[in-house]
Amino acid sequence: MAVKKIKILFAAFLLLIPSKSAFAEFSGWHGFLEGAFGGVVSQNDPAKHSNYNMAEERLQLKTQYNFQGENLLSRWQGVFRFKGDFTVDEYFAGRTDFELREANLSFTPAQLMDVKVGRQVLTWGTGDYLFINDVFPKDYVSFYMGRDDEYLKKPSDALKISLYPDLVNFDFIVIPLFTPNTMPDGNRLSFFDSFQGGISGNDPQRYLVEPGQEAKNFEYAGRLYRNFGSTEAAIYLFRGFDQIARSYKNEAARQLYYERQDVYGASLRGEFLGGIGNVEGAYLRSPEDPRGDNRLIENSSVRFMAGYEKDLGNDLRVGFQYYYEQMLEYAAYKRSLLPQDIAYDEYKHIITQRITKLFKNQTVKVSLFNFYSPSNNDGYLRFSVEYALTDQWKITSGVNIPWGAEDYTDFGQMKKNKNIFVRLRYGF
Amino acid sequence: MKKLTSMIAFLLAAGISYAYAQMSADQIAAKASHMAYYQGKDGRSYVKMVITDAQGRMRERQMTILRFNISDNGEQKYYVYFHRPSDVKGMSYIVWKHLGKDDDRWLYLPALDLVRRVAASDKRSSFAGTNFLYEDVSGRSVNLDNHELLSSDGDAYILKNTPKDADQVEFSYYKVWVDKKNFIPVKAEYYDKEGRLYRIVEATQVKDIQGYPTIVKMTARDLNSGSSTVADFTDVSYDIGINDSIFTERYLRNPPAQWIRG
Numbered sequence: 021m022a023v024k025k026i027k028i029l030f031a032a033f034l035l036l037i038p039s040k041s042a043f044a045e046f047s048g049w050h051g052f053l054e055g056a057f058g059g060v061v062s063q064n065d066p067a068k069h070s071n072y073n074m075a076e077e078r079l080q081l082k083t084q085y086n087f088q089g090e091n092l093l094s095r096w097q098g099v100f101r102f103k104g105d106f107t108v109d110e111y112f113a114g115r116t117d118f119e120l121r122e123a124n125l126s127f128t129p130a131q132l133m134d135v136k137v138g139r140q141v142l143t144w145g146t147g148d149y150l151f152i153n154d155v156f157p158k159d160y161v162s163f164y165m166g167r168d169d170e171y172l173k174k175p176s177d178a179l180k181i182s183l184y185p186d187l188v189n190f191d192f193i194v195i196p197l198f199t200p201n202t203m204p205d206g207n208r209l210s211f212f213d214s215f216q217g218g219i220s221g222n223d224p225q226r227y228l229v230e231p232g233q234e235a236k237n238f239e240y241a242g243r244l245y246r247n248f249g250s251t252e253a254a255i256y257l258f259r260g261f262d263q264i265a266r267s268y269k270n271e272a273a274r275q276l277y278y279e280r281q282d283v284y285g286a287s288l289r290g291e292f293l294g295g296i297g298n299v300e301g302a303y304l305r306s307p308e309d310p311r312g313d314n315r316l317i318e319n320s321s322v323r324f325m326a327g328y329e330k331d332l333g334n335d336l337r338v339g340f341q342y343y344y345e346q347m348l349e350y351a352a353y354k355r356s357l358l359p360q361d362i363a364y365d366e367y368k369h370i371i372t373q374r375i376t377k378l379f380k381n382q383t384v385k386v387s388l389f390n391f392y393s394p395s396n397n398d399g400y401l402r403f404s405v406e407y408a409l410t411d412q413w414k415i416t417s418g419v420n421i422p423w424g425a426e427d428y429t430d431f432g433q434m435k436k437n438k439n440i441f442v443r444l445r446y447g448f
Numbered sequence: 449m450k451k452l453t454s455m456i457a458f459l460l461a462a463g464i465s466y467a468y469a470q471m472s473a474d475q476i477a478a479k480a481s482h483m484a485y486y487q488g489k490d491g492r493s494y495v496k497m498v499i500t501d502a503q504g505r506m507r508e509r510q511m512t513i514l515r516f517n518i519s520d521n522g523e524q525k526y527y528v529y530f531h532r533p534s535d536v537k538g539m540s541y542i543v544w545k546h547l548g549k550d551d552d553r554w555l556y557l558p559a560l561d562l563v564r565r566v567a568a569s570d571k572r573s574s575f576a577g578t579n580f581l582y583e584d585v586s587g588r589s590v591n592l593d594n595h596e597l598l599s600s601d602g603d604a605y606i607l608k609n610t611p612k613d614a615d616q617v618e619f620s621y622y623k624v625w626v627d628k629k630n631f632i633p634v635k636a637e638y639y640d641k642e643g644r645l646y647r648i649v650e651a652t653q654v655k656d657i658q659g660y661p662t663i664v665k666m667t668a669r670d671l672n673s674g675s676s677t678v679a680d681f682t683d684v685s686y687d688i689g690i691n692d693s694i695f696t697e698r699y700l701r702n703p704p705a706q707w708i709r710g
Contacts, residue, residue, distance in 0.1 A: 050534045050537055051534070052534070052535070086705065086709065097705045099702075099705070126702060128702075134698065134702055140561070141559070141560060141561040142561055143560055143561040143562045143563075169560065170559040170560060172560075173559075173560050173561070182698065184698055189697070189698070245697075247696075250544060250552040252565075252697075289565055290565075291549075291550060291552065294550065294569055295567045295569070296565045296566075296567045298565075329565075329567045330567050330569070331566075331567040331568055331569045331570050331573075332570075333569070333570040333572070333573065334570070334573070335570075335573055335574070337567060381499065381501070381574060381577050381578075381579075381673075381675060382574055382576070382577035383507075383577060408507075408535075410505070410507065411507050411508055411532075411533035411534075412533070412534075414535065447533065447534040447535045448534055
């Protein structure tokens, strides 16, 4: 709570700095004001409010400061960036909040080196709404509710060092404070609760235990990448924790936790058959259950995807992806299960399709994205229409339709959260 | 003596204009392409585009464009940083322009820290929602069209350009007026498959910058929709020492501060 107060004070202090100051190094203040509403169209949504799942106002403010003068940070081309969201959430009786999305300093201390430290959004990898080597935190509640794509990514508190020698580029990231994914937990979006054995919107009284704040729990991520012509190749390494609490710390006490996870992956992306092709894969090792015989801890797995996107002309783009996931040590996993446990499949296949079309001098954007898993027999349709009325005003409306035969699969558990949303935004 | 000099001058002038008259349509097209897109080793400009639709509603785009030539009338690299409107502010865009195959394009979305590869086979699509097309911004390869000199009367050559592959483009041909003095293409008229004029791109102001004749104001008009875009180029400079390394993921994520102020 104290931290939150400090953040609000900090933001208020920044507001006092004149936006059109005499110093050219200040970018001034930008951002937007947005109102958003999402009505639930599923029957019997068990969440807190059964007829809507989004009703909020948001003020985003961002600025940047370019250090100028004779000091070290100026010589290093230092830039400070700030971005924060003030929100009023009618879903929770008008609760106000401040979310610090970015507060970081980036600088170039040597010709072939960049450093970025502080709160920042981190992304790499080649997928479109599918992530294998992008192990950085995400907010799937925002995703299913129909907030802007920006909110699918959560910021991390991290140090990022990038090196650019001729042969290969190198990113090294240290994340001292673990940030988990924001997953549906029954408060706003109903989900499958393994403790209650079904889709739940009640306070499930689960405890998600995060790794302790100790040096041994620092997360490390690395990427080596380079181009071969215009084809981009990358190798990824990660030592840290699963971003989703999938393993059981103490079943009786309803404690889930984020098990240790190591990821070794690679990707390629480049021109292919008149479009853009990408392939990406990884081996995810579960060091706490390497033999896969502990039913409480997630097994190791391999994941792979291939994608293709093509521009068909007239501002029409289509894309397809195939995603494959295989649980390793599956026989040991099956043997370890108790009779009442749900037995998840060894294989998971997901196919996605995207169509994006722009109309009216690119002021109208119509987008359709589909996830479909033949193995889980579930899927998720996302459709939206975005209209930029002016350079300042933009209205976005869409639907989120997750569906599935079972209650416990990725998309199937979200099936009571189907919604229609509308967002109106004023940018400045 | 004086007579002789003026006689020589006259003969020279006649000789030059004779030589120019003898320039083939291909040569004129190549020279015009050079003047419009390839002057200097590199260049920078701040571009403001104002789009006005048929109802008179206006929208604005502001960006810094950096350009780097790999070879004259050949491959180039472009870096575009968007300043306005606020929803695209901070986005950056890299194009590796190729001749004879699709360009490579990358877009950086700062809010997601995402470097997206952009599929870009259609160079005849709108640039950033304006009435300019990608090919107006980075140039259309002269090899894609057959050029024919319609007239060399008056101040300008008039070229008729017919695409070699008609299926790749929305026009049947376009005419270009090339200023005889400096070879700047000052006007282009596009005719659709039925032979109707539907699109006009015009250079309305040309200035000498560092010895390079430079278009500093341009208009693109779409006669079918009634919308038009005016582009103003300010802060233009050439040969500023941009190097190849700017057009990489490193600088996509961190815009080069010496040339671009976020």
